[in-house]
Amino acid sequence: MREFGRPEPGPGQVLVKMKASGLCGSDLRAIYHEHTGSGAERYQNVIAGHEPSGQVEAVGPGVDGFESGDRVVVYHILGCGRCGECTKGFMIGCRSQERAAYGWQRDGGHADYLLAEARTLLHLPDELTYTDGALVACGFGTAYQGISRAGVSGRDTVLVVGLGPVGLGAVMLAASSGAKVIGVDLIPERLELARDAGAAHVLLGGEDAAEEIRDLTDGRGTEVGMDCSGSAAGRKLCLEAAREWGRVVYLGEGGSVTFEPSPLLLHKQLTLYGSWVCGINEMGELLEHLERKGLHPGSTVTHTFSLSGTRQAYETFDAGKTGKVVILPEDA
Numbered sequence: 001m002r003e004f005g006r007p008e009p010g011p012g013q014v015l016v017k018m019k020a021s022g023l024c025g026s027d028l029r030a031i032y033h034e035h036t037g038s039g040a041e042r043y044q045n046v047i048a049g050h051e052p053s054g055q056v057e058a059v060g061p062g063v064d065g066f067e068s069g070d071r072v073v074v075y076h077i078l079g080c081g082r083c084g085e086c087t088k089g090f091m092i093g094c095r096s097q098e099r100a101a102y103g104w105q106r107d108g109g110h111a112d113y114l115l116a117e118a119r120t121l122l123h124l125p126d127e128l129t130y131t132d133g134a135l136v137a138c139g140f141g142t143a144y145q146g147i148s149r150a151g152v153s154g155r156d157t158v159l160v161v162g163l164g165p166v167g168l169g170a171v172m173l174a175a176s177s178g179a180k181v182i183g184v185d186l187i188p189e190r191l192e193l194a195r196d197a198g199a200a201h202v203l204l205g206g207e208d209a210a211e212e213i214r215d216l217t218d219g220r221g222t223e224v225g226m227d228c229s230g231s232a233a234g235r236k237l238c239l240e241a242a243r244e245w246g247r248v249v250y251l252g253e254g255g256s257v258t259f260e261p262s263p264l265l266l267h268k269q270l271t272l273y274g275s276w277v278c279g280i281n282e283m284g285e286l287l288e289h290l291e292r293k294g295l296h297p298g299s300t301v302t303h304t305f306s307l308s309g310t311r312q313a314y315e316t317f318d319a320g321k322t323g324k325v326v327i328l329p330e331d332a
């Protein structure tokens with residue numbers, strides 16, 4: 001814990017009073033454990049937390065569209081604003097030296113205040129809580145883009161492998177799009193969370209999983225598979241369980257996978273997508289979807305901590321048996 005002064009918003013900037021700040025698997029992988037991320041995850045010893053949501057406290061000169069008291073979600077990456085990816089809203093894909101993510105290369109949300117650029121903010125609908133907003137900022141945004149890439153609809157059975165925060169988001173968003181969802185994880189506690197998030201079936205991963213999934217789909221397999229585990233077994237299972245002409249999305253980060261392309265990909269005529277977080281426009285669509293469907297990502301949160309409990313928050317999240325863990329800075 002360190003003390004910082006209250007920042008002053010400059011031109012185009014907004015000072016956000018933090019209300020909720022989520023912990024993400026990538027915080028564990030590239031900051032908590034290694035502290036040595038590279039590339040986009042190059043951590044610069046700034047205030048951590050890339051899933052911020054809060055209330056506008058003050059706005060700097062030239063800021064339009066936001067004023068004191070507004071509830072906001074923060075798209076957590078600031079790009080150059082000029083390149084092809086930025087103009088599409090995918091600031092995550094910006095390759096400029098100027099690119100900076102909150103909680104990685106500039107101060108993030110594990111604090112009382114966050115100094116944000118106005119062009120990374122979205123209005124949080126009144127129906128959603130700040131905790132919902134924090135989850136939208138990364139995990140649910142990631143899940144939403146996966147759902148969009150695969151074009152998930154009510155015609156699909158969707159397999160979600162890996163039921164951590166992103167996986168639970170995928171379950172909730174696929175189910176709310178009308179799909180029948182099968183959730184798979186190795187940790188029994190997570191299966192229950194997936195059921196609560198809308199999974200029709202849940203099962204423990206293992207050697208028989210592909211066959212169990214076939215049984216659940218009248219021997220046909222799943223139209224959509226989403227790997228949120230980042231594990232070789234999870235990635236392979238999505239391909240094995242896929243129906244002919246199915247779509248598979250890899251969302252889980254890290255690791256590697258080996259498989260035989262002919263039987264698992266080519267002969268099944270599969271489409272395999274890689275999907276990395278989302279763009280700010282998709283995040284706006286997601287907020288709209290949540291509002292329209294009356295959904296609350298915050299229901300996947302199992303543990304909350306005050307700012308002074310941040311150490312404990314990370315220890316708890318790192319134990320791997322929780323749903324989402326969120327810091328609520330105002331809790332004393």
Ligand SMILES: [Zn+2]
Pocket residue numbers: 024025026027050138139
């Ligand atoms: Zn994240």
Ligand SMILES: [Zn+2]
Pocket residue numbers: 079080081082083084085086091093094095096
């Ligand atoms: Zn750019």
